[in-house]
Amino acid sequence: MITASQRTNDNMDELVSHRGEMSLLDQVVDSGETWLKARSTLTEDNLFVNEGWMPSWIGIEYMAQSIAAYAGTRAKDENQPVKIGFLVGARKYEAEQPAFPVGSILTIVVNEVVMGENGLGVFDCELTCEQPDGQSFAVTTRLNVFQPDDFRDVFGA
Template identity: 45%
Template structure:
């Protein structure tokens, strides 16, 4: 199903920290998004954007998926946390300026306590591929969760 939502409606990041360009498509348990690498993209240097930033692109796509689920059930996007990754690999060290990254995140596991695991793939128009499995946590109330973490 083509997306009726834009990034700002699904991801709680704002300003320059909102790294996704478009939400392309979604379905049962998955979402695809796009990032356009520009000269003034966050984290860009003379070579482009370092491929390790792909991990954040993947995490924000998962955030968009979670925000979509909230919107589809009448809610608003909530804050979530990247808690770990397995085997993040990229075939290149940089995403080139002018390249378009297509990201697909697929829900692999979702527990009642807010923990989830996603398989993620990123393809770029300049033949780079990055993959990872990301573990994320979305508490019911992020403010209470953060307060509790401060007090410990």
């Protein structure tokens, strides 16, 4: 098993298939057998920022990419290729504030609830926003995801 200190040195491009402006995570902070903690600093050049703020509902993408990073770490630990996955749905998405201000540090923790042999999984997710003024608030949800053995099977390619 890869240690947490080794994990933080992973290149996000190796763990998550998103590139360019759609790659939202800065780093994996720590991970375990059924969980992962990631972090990102919200900057003005973020694709979703408008007039210094990003709507808190965008947090769902940070959570989904954290699940992708979790799946990527598991694949690397097992010497398997990193596969593409899909966000299927969310339950009870609750945000304590309507937006994240630029300069905030976003910490995302995803915990596997169940992962089926068929590639369907459920994760409890929490995003903590530490604002530049030192105040913090949380966003929580449960995400349903799907990671097929071969994504071409999904699209008939």
